Amino acid sequence: MNAYPELSPSPRTIMTPGPVEVDPRVLRAMSYPILGQFDPEFTALMNNTMGMLRELFQTGNQWAYPVDGTSRSGIEAVLTGLIEPGDRVLVPIYGRFGHLLVEIAERCGAEVSIIERAWGEVFDPQEVIDAIHREKPKLVALVHGETSTGRLQPLADIGRACREADVLLAVDAVATIGGVPVESDAWFLDAVIGGTQKCLSVPSGMSPITYNERAERKILTRKRVERGLRSGDADENAATGFRIQSNYLDLSQLQDYWSPARLNHHTEMTSMLYGLHEGLRILLAEGLTARFARHRLHEEALVAGITAMELPLYGDPSCKLPVVTCVAIPDGIDGESVRSMLLHRFGIEIASSFGPLKGRIWRIGTMGYSCSRKNVLHTLGAFEAVLARHGLKLPAGEAVQAALDVYDRHGAPV
Template sequence: MRTFAELSPSPRTILTPGPVEVDPRVLRALSYPILGQFDPEFTALMNDTMEMLRQLFRTDNRWAYPVDGTSRSGIEAVLTSLIEPGDRVLVPIYGRFGHLLHEIAERCGAEVTTIEKEWGTVFEPEEIVAAIKRTKPAVVALVHGETSTGRLQPLEEIGRACRELDVLLVVDAVATIGGVPVEADAWHLDAVVGGTQKCLSVPSGMSPITYNERAERKVLSRKRVERGLRGPDYSAPAEERRPIQSNYLDLAQLQDYWSPARLNHHTEMTSMLYGLREGLRIALAEGLDARFARHRLHESALVAGLRAMGVAFYGDPACKLPVVTCVTIPEGIDGESVRSMLLDLFGIEIASSFGPLKGKIWRIGTMGYSCSRKNVLHFLGAFEAVLLRHGFRLPAGAALQAALDVYDAAKEG
């Protein structure tokens, strides 16, 4: 019989667009003893988490809590709870994850209209507003930070228009929450979905969400009338029942679980909640504005180093996502060979991309705990060495000096 070695994952410098390195304080929190899900000590932790999520999303919404599952579970929970069969839904697409929103909306039975923008760019707000006026959707579903292309979609004008036109705006902020400003209230976002494994530096496994009263009204309009142990009331005529298709991802039931009533829905992911709470505490202790500035600083140093190296950047710089930098793979260079050498010799992981960009760009993430001076300088030195080994001609040493200049300027400022 085969015996198995003790688990001992290799240490890595993870500079992908997610997952990223987990803060050691979060790892410690994950190891704490289990509490029962209705233990008053644990429900107090649930309340703490909701309060901190409101601060993270910058909202006064009543509902801000995590859905148990990876980021896609949060997206599905929000979309399946808000979209009824036959609803008109508009999905503006400028990268891979817009296509995901399209697919989920179709699975909900929506009448989906898409508008598409060339990858590497984003929409002008008026383009989306015009499409809203033309198609008259009930819901607009939009990605804030598109990691497949490294672009950031402005939201404020779109949110204002959706509010004026009485359209629900659902935003995928998985890649941006905790690293880039997300203003749920100021931007009139009706529902926002975040992720743990990117800028929050918590393991994948929970999806923080928030939604306002406008969205809640739609959710409650579809809530099953319950009897006994959550049985639906089938005495109502079939045409009057519009239940949410999923049980596990039913926001009406999830919010009951997170309410003071604590109506049992599922067994909460105790250890993951510990980790999320600690990750949120760390983010808020750093200060959100300071955290956003940190991400901008290390992005600036990385970009300066890469520019000095002589590589080309992908995408429109005017809408660059601060936490993901996309580099065009030079002609004649094997992109996967470069990635393998970085991982094998230096323990550094960067990402390729998807679809039409597969094999054409590298994506370098500077997110959360991975977003540090040590990691940026380590990567630039290693990347230079690997590119030289692959025959790419560059001014040796220039990248690190350019990055150090950025850090020196920040200290002087």
């Protein structure tokens, strides 16, 4: 008798800030036959993927391609490519993932300066601009959408100031790409990192990135120094410690692989690329404007329902991240017990949070394929029922009705 049962994951309604439900068309695409990585059909698919990523990132950059690995691989690839030991790097922190940027920059040997805002807030762009003038960094690394707090940082003025000061700006857009506008060129973003498992509704395993000529010059300068080290031609003092530390995440080699030269670097993740290609095709067929509006609509319905339950929302509403809604856990309610009952009685998963917010808020994602009328109504109805089972007195039935009112005002789209 086989001791290992057949794989049969339970169906879930995933309303977390990632991962989210995957579009069935993406799963179907991932089941297609394998092609060799230098098969002309496959290299044509690589080129198409790059073209669709340029549209997604709203950029004319030559380089827009996925790094094989979860979102953190893209963040590490960009930061290890742009940071030399001793570089001054400025990281504005307003949640958990700003701290991650600090850790990676420090591992790269950077001299890191930080500024901080309380969790639940974002920076006035002038605060960051003042810090740029004060600290004079070579790079600013900044989170666009902070899922730990459900906040969205404005970038356009910061990007313009970085460009005027000749400072590189690298942006973690993992939570926002595909659900919220990310205007790489218009906002003067030098490098942008995305993820597949959130608003793109593709399984975790790739990190789409883009970077411009300013960033590429930094990467290629370091590449030439490293080659000089190997050949003995480079000046020892200039070259010491300036190598890109990772081979797998070396952007100078990755872009050679994605270039027409197809210089062999690694074996591409064929099935994941199929999934990303299909996810991007679906996204662009919907249209960026329509997709952003869909995320805003279902956020509005979810927030209306939560407000109708008289539950307090967490954080500054003026900078709310449209794809993540944070709810303060009422006094006397066991937040983890509520999450457990939602999961095991209704098959719905929502998230808790981290650090100072652990046990204080729930986080509900409305991202990608999970961002639908069915999921919002199902979640609100179940949430109300579970909270009532935990002894919380609520206006009965008002949550779903409030959400339905939103949908009726907008013509009841799916």
